Amino acid sequence: MSLHLDEVLLTYPDGDRRVTALDRVSLHVAPGEFVAVTGPSGSGKSSLLAVAGKLIAPEAGSVRVTGTVGFVFQQANLLPALTALDQLLLVGHIGGRQDRARAQRLLAEVGLTEQVNRRPHQLSGGQRQRVGVARALMGEPSVLLVDEPTSALDHERGRAVVELLRRVTDTHQVATLVVTHDLAHLDLVDRTVTMLDGRLSAAGSAALPRR
Amino acid sequence: MFLALRELRFARGRFSLFCGVIALMTLMVVLLTGLTAGLGAASVSAVDALPGTALAFSAEPKVSFATSSVSEQDQRALAAKAGVHSATPIGVSTAKLTGAVAVLGGVPGSSPTAGGVLVPPSLGLATGSHVRVNDQDLVVTGSTSEHSLNHLPAVYVSLDTWRRVAHTSGATAILVDAEPGADLSSAGLTTLSRTEAYSAVGSYSSEQGSLNLMTGLLLGISALVVGAFFTVWTMQRGHDLAVVRAIGASRSYLLRDALGQAALVLVIGAGLGTALATGLGLAASTAVPFVLAPSTVLVPMALMVLVGLVGATFAVRRVTTVDPLTALGAAR
Ligand SMILES: Nc1ncnc2c1ncn2[C@@H]1O[C@H](COP(=O)(O)OP(=O)(O)OP(=O)(O)O)[C@@H](O)[C@H]1O
Numbered sequence: 001m002s003l004h005l006d007e008v009l010l011t012y013p014d015g016d017r018r019v020t021a022l023d024r025v026s027l028h029v030a031p032g033e034f035v036a037v038t039g040p041s042g043s044g045k046s047s048l049l050a051v052a053g054k055l056i057a058p059e060a061g062s063v064r065v066t067g068t069v070g071f072v073f074q075q076a077n078l079l080p081a082l083t084a085l086d087q088l089l090l091v092g093h094i095g096g097r098q099d100r101a102r103a104q105r106l107l108a109e110v111g112l113t114e115q116v117n118r119r120p121h122q123l124s125g126g127q128r129q130r131v132g133v134a135r136a137l138m139g140e141p142s143v144l145l146v147d148e149p150t151s152a153l154d155h156e157r158g159r160a161v162v163e164l165l166r167r168v169t170d171t172h173q174v175a176t177l178v179v180t181h182d183l184a185h186l187d188l189v190d191r192t193v194t195m196l197d198g199r200l201s202a203a204g205s206a207a208l209p210r211r
Numbered sequence: 212m213f214l215a216l217r218e219l220r221f222a223r224g225r226f227s228l229f230c231g232v233i234a235l236m237t238l239m240v241v242l243l244t245g246l247t248a249g250l251g252a253a254s255v256s257a258v259d260a261l262p263g264t265a266l267a268f269s270a271e272p273k274v275s276f277a278t279s280s281v282s283e284q285d286q287r288a289l290a291a292k293a294g295v296h297s298a299t300p301i302g303v304s305t306a307k308l309t310g311a312v313a314v315l316g317g318v319p320g321s322s323p324t325a326g327g328v329l330v331p332p333s334l335g336l337a338t339g340s341h342v343r344v345n346d347q348d349l350v351v352t353g354s355t356s357e358h359s360l361n362h363l364p365a366v367y368v369s370l371d372t373w374r375r376v377a378h379t380s381g382a383t384a385i386l387v388d389a390e391p392g393a394d395l396s397s398a399g400l401t402t403l404s405r406t407e408a409y410s411a412v413g414s415y416s417s418e419q420g421s422l423n424l425m426t427g428l429l430l431g432i433s434a435l436v437v438g439a440f441f442t443v444w445t446m447q448r449g450h451d452l453a454v455v456r457a458i459g460a461s462r463s464y465l466l467r468d469a470l471g472q473a474a475l476v477l478v479i480g481a482g483l484g485t486a487l488a489t490g491l492g493l494a495a496s497t498a499v500p501f502v503l504a505p506s507t508v509l510v511p512m513a514l515m516v517l518v519g520l521v522g523a524t525f526a527v528r529r530v531t532t533v534d535p536l537t538a539l540g541a542a543r
C-alpha cells in the first residue's frame with residue numbers, strides 16, 4: 001500500500017472555535033491506482049492532500065506513505081526564473097543528485113521535447129501543467145498528489161492532462177490522488193471518493209468502474 | 212545556489228540596479244576611508260615620525276601642541292625617573308616661511324646646527340638657499356621626508372633656533388624614550404603615547420570623528436538598504452518559495468540559497484564600487500590627501516559586505532517561515 005490514511009482528524013483554528021477540515025478520514029491508494037477526490041468548495045479536499053503529503057500533521061489518526069510524495073499544483077506553480085528542464089533539475093538538486101538524462105526523459109514523456117529550455121511564461125497553460133507533472137515525477141515518488149490540475153484549462157487540454165496522469169500512474173506505478181471539480185474526466189480514474197464537510201464517502205466509485 | 216543563480220539571471224534588471232546601489236555606497240565608503248586616512252596623515256604624520264616612546268605636555272583640560280609649555284624642571288623630573296632613557300624638550304609652533312609651515316625644534320635626528328633649517332622637497336628650496344622664517348634669517352641645510360602637522364608641511368630646526376623663531380625661552384613638550392611600563396607620571400605634566408598624542412593636534416580628533424561618523428552612518432544606511440531590498444524580494448517570491456518547500460526543500464536549503472544569493476550580489480556590488488573608488492582615488496590622490504592601502508580599500512569593502520550580510524540575514528530569515536501549505540490550491 002503506497003498511501004495509507006487512517007482515521008485522520010484535522011482542525012484549523014477559527015477565532016475561538018476550530019473548524020474540522022478532516023473528520024476521521026480513512027483512505028488507501030495502491031501503487032498504480034488512480035483515485036479522484038471530488039466535493040464542494042471548502043469540503044476539505046486540499047486539506048486531505050496536505051495531510052497526505054505531510055505538509056500538515058493531523059491531530060489524530062495516522063498517515064503512512066511508502067517512499068516519497070510528488071505534488072502537482074492547481075496553477076502548475078512553476079518557478080518563473082527556471083526553464084522547463086531546470087524545474088526538474090531543481091528537484092534533483094534539492095535531493096542532492098543531478099540527473100539530467102532522467103529530467104530530459106520525463107519531459108519527453110509528457111511531450112515537451114521541444115520546450116525544455118522555455119520558461120513558464122513561454123509555455124501554454126497545458127504545457128505548464130505537463131511540466132508540473134514531469135517535475136512531480138522527478139523525485140521518483142511512490143505517491144502523486146494532484147490538486148485541481150484542470151481548473152485553469154479548457155476541456156480538451158484538461159482532458160489531455162488527466163490522460164497524462166492516467167498514463168504516468170500506470171507506467172510509473174504511482175498511487176495517484178487527484179482533486180478535481182471536473183466530473184467529465186472521471187471515466188479515466190479507477191475510483192472516485194467524495195468529500196463533504198470533512199467527511200469522506202466512496203460515492204460514485206462503484207457507479208463508475210473503469211476497467 | 213541552483214535557484215539563486217537562475218533568479219539572478221532572470222531578474223537581472225532588478226539585481227543590476229541593486230548592485231549599482233551597493234557599488235555607489237561602497238564607492239562612497241572607500242573614498243571616505245581613504246580621505247579619512249589621508250587627512251589623518253596630513254594632521255599628524257609629523258607626530259608619527261617623532262622618535263621616542265611617549266610625549267609629555269603641560270597638564271591642561273585639553274592637551275594641545277598649541278597651548279602646551281614645559282620647563283627645564285619638568286624635563287629634569289622626567290629624566291630622573293626610573294626606566295627613562297632620555298627626555299628631550301622639543302618646540303612646536305606655526306610660522307611663516309614661503310607659506311605657513313609647522314616648525315619643529317630640537318627633534319633628535321632632525322636637528323640642524325644653529326641657524327639651519329631642514330625642509331621637505333615639496334617646498335622646492337635648494338640646500339644652501341637663504342630663507343626667512345618669521346623674523347629669522349635661516350639657511351636650508353638639508354631636506355627631510357614629507358611630514359605634516361595640522362595640514363602644514365613640517366620643517367625642522369634646532370631648539371635654540373626654534374626659541375628665536377617662536378619668541379620664547381621654553382619648550383612645547385618633552386619627548387620621552389622609556390622602557391615599556393615605566394611610570395612616567397610627573398606633577399604638572401600629562402604624558403601620552405604617540406598615538407594618544409594625535410589628539411593634541413588641534414583639528415585631528417574632530418576631523419577624524421566627523422569623518423568616521425559619516426562612514427559609520429553610510430554603513431548603517433547600507434545595511435538598511437540591503438535589508439529593505441531583500442525584504443521586498445523575499446516577499447515578492449513568497450509563493451515560489453512555498454512551492455520549493457512543497458516539492459521537498461528544507462528550510463535550511465532555502466536559507467542557504469537565499470543567503471548565497473545575497474552574498475554574491477553584495478560581493479559583486481562592493482567589488483565594483485571598490486574598483487571604481489580605487490581608480491578615482493588614484494586620480495585624485497595628487498589633488499587631495501587620499502591614502503590608497505589595503506586598510507583603506509579592502510577593509511571598508513569587507514565591512515560593506517559584512518553589514519550588507521547582516522541586513523540581508525534579517526530580511527532573508529523569513530524564508531524559513533514560508534508555509535509550504537500555501538502552494539496548494541485553495542488552502543490558505
Ligand atoms: N489555513 C487554514 N486556516 C483556517 N481554516 C482553513 C485553512 N485552510 C483551510 N481551512 C478551512 O478548512 C476547510 C477545508 O478547506 P480546504 O481548502 O481543504 O477545502 P477544499 O475542499 O480544498 O476547497 P476548494 O474546493 O475551494 O479548494 C474550509 O472550511 C476552509 O475554510
Ligand SMILES: [Mg+2]
Nearest residue numbers: 046540541542
Ligand atoms: Mg482546494
